Amino acid sequence: xxxxxxxxxxxxxxxxxxxxxxxxxxxxxxxxxxxxxxxxxxxxxxxxxxxxxxxxxxxxxxxxxxxxxxxxxxxxxxxxxxxxxxxxxxxxxx
Numbered sequence: 841x842x843x844x845x846x847x848x849x850x851x852x853x854x855x856x857x858x859x860x861x862x863x864x865x866x867x868x869x870x871x872x873x874x875x876x877x878x879x880x881x882x883x884x885x886x887x888x889x890x891x892x893x894x895x896x897x898x899x900x901x902x903x904x905x906x907x908x909x910x911x912x913x914x915x916x917x918x919x920x921x922x923x924x925x926x927x928x929x930x931x932x933x934x
Contacts, residue, residue, distance in 0.1 A: 865928040868906045873922055876902075878934040881920065887913045889920050889934075 865873075879890035886898040889910055896902050896910045907925040914921070919931040 863926050863928040865930050866924060866926065869908060869922065869924045869928055869930055872903055872906060872908050873930045873932050876922075876932055878920055878932060881913055881915070881934055883913065883915055889913065891920075 877892050879893065881890075882888040882895075888895055888897050891902050891910065894902070898912050899909060901907070901909045902922065908922055909924075911921040911923040911929060913919070914931075918934055920934055921929055921931045923929045
């Protein structure tokens with residue numbers, strides 16, 4: 841299967857209304873987001889998400905080796921945001 845970046849949702853504006861970092865995502869982040877399985881989203885403070893069979897809270901790592909964490913959820917757009925150490929952010933629909 842070939843990675844197609846057009847199949848991955850990319851935020852134009854972050855959920856907090858601030859523009860995205862402008863930092864391009866790494867190949868590792870693009871691949872992680874493309875392959876991630878979102879099994880459920882739990883809204884609240886903090887939000888939680890079931891990613892690849894693991895429940896994580898906002899700010900917790902979803903892949904420590906790659907340095908990727910679950911950032912937050914936009915329930916209106918049905919997007920889950922992930923961020924890597926460089927500050928690059930990508931979103932995946934659920």
